[in-house]
Amino acid sequence: MLITIDENSDNIRLDLYLSELYEGVSRSKIQNSIKSGKILINGEPKKPSYILKEGDKIEFENLIEEKILKIEPENLPIEIVWEDENMSVVNKPSGMLTHPTPLETSGTLVNALRYKYGENLSDLNGEFRRGIVHRLDRNTSGLLMIAKNNKTHEYLAQMIKEHNLTKKYHAVLKGEYPLDNDIIEEPIGRHKTQPHKMAVTPDGKPSTTILKVLERFKEATYVELTLITGRTHQIRVHTSYKKHPVFNDTLYGAGQSKIKTEEQVLQSYYLKFAKPFSTDIIELEIEPDEKLTKVLEYFRNRRG
Numbered sequence: 001m002l003i004t005i006d007e008n009s010d011n012i013r014l015d016l017y018l019s020e021l022y023e024g025v026s027r028s029k030i031q032n033s034i035k036s037g038k039i040l041i042n043g044e045p046k047k048p049s050y051i052l053k054e055g056d057k058i059e060f061e062n063l064i065e066e067k068i069l070k071i072e073p074e075n076l077p078i079e080i081v082w083e084d085e086n087m088s089v090v091n092k093p094s095g096m097l098t099h100p101t102p103l104e105t106s107g108t109l110v111n112a113l114r115y116k117y118g119e120n121l122s123d124l125n126g127e128f129r130r131g132i133v134h135r136l137d138r139n140t141s142g143l144l145m146i147a148k149n150n151k152t153h154e155y156l157a158q159m160i161k162e163h164n165l166t167k168k169y170h171a172v173l174k175g176e177y178p179l180d181n182d183i184i185e186e187p188i189g190r191h192k193t194q195p196h197k198m199a200v201t202p203d204g205k206p207s208t209t210i211l212k213v214l215e216r217f218k219e220a221t222y223v224e225l226t227l228i229t230g231r232t233h234q235i236r237v238h239t240s241y242k243k244h245p246v247f248n249d250t251l252y253g254a255g256q257s258k259i260k261t262e263e264q265v266l267q268s269y270y271l272k273f274a275k276p277f278s279t280d281i282i283e284l285e286i287e288p289d290e291k292l293t294k295v296l297e298y299f300r301n302r303r304g
Helices: 014-021 027-035 109-117 150-161 234-241 290-303
Strands: 002-004 039-041 057-060 079-083 087-092 141-147 166-174 181-185 188-190 198-200 208-216 220-227 266-274 281-285
Touching: 014 027, 014 039, 027 039, 079 281, 087 109, 141 150, 166 234, 166 290, 181 234, 188 234, 198 234, 208 234, 220 234, 220 290
Parallel strands: 141 266
Antiparallel strands: 002 057, 039 057, 079 087, 087 141, 166 220, 166 266, 181 208, 188 198, 208 220, 266 281
């Protein structure tokens, strides 16, 4: 398997990165594999404590049973919002993993993509992430770009790296946000004591989120968020830092509400980008999903 480290996966120990990637595989097993030279970085052996850098290529035999290696195609309903011969844009539902993990190898977007497109998906990020250029958290729904070949994957990855696309999200935040418009410019890096989380930290990477209030409620605020950068968990970290975390986001301090929904009421609803190998501009927008609609209706009814 070959994995290329992107800007949101760097600055973390090699053994810790692989532990997160392979949940359920012991860290000692991963460390032993690194020490024995079964895991290479840019073609060379490294120590488990090696700090990954953007562009590093991790090459290794899979750390799990062979039976898990094959990602089975599954006939799962997925909405294709737009596509051409090189790529597609899907509307990932809340609750669906973007790609498999060793503990969850079915029911993911990649399983559905393998059923629909077969082998016509990029493989630059390995078998587990066929077609996946960027990702959305399990409980974040919305627009996601899929590469059907490696050339398109490289094009889209470069576009994302250079921030040459527009991504907008809708979210409900906990509490009453104090400003109608805000620009949150706080560096984001890995949490010092909880490496599965990100945090605002002085040595983090520059990160910018533009916030616009759409509707106010007594206990919550409906907002539009535009990502200028695209760090891991950026919206969730920035809004939590501002003391108004995304509604139902228990990882970043919102707590569990009495409205029964999956975590984080957050949707990637708008995407604008240059069509690969063309001068055409693609602009896509989707309606609020069931979770967002349910929460908005709850607060609107209480206000009325």
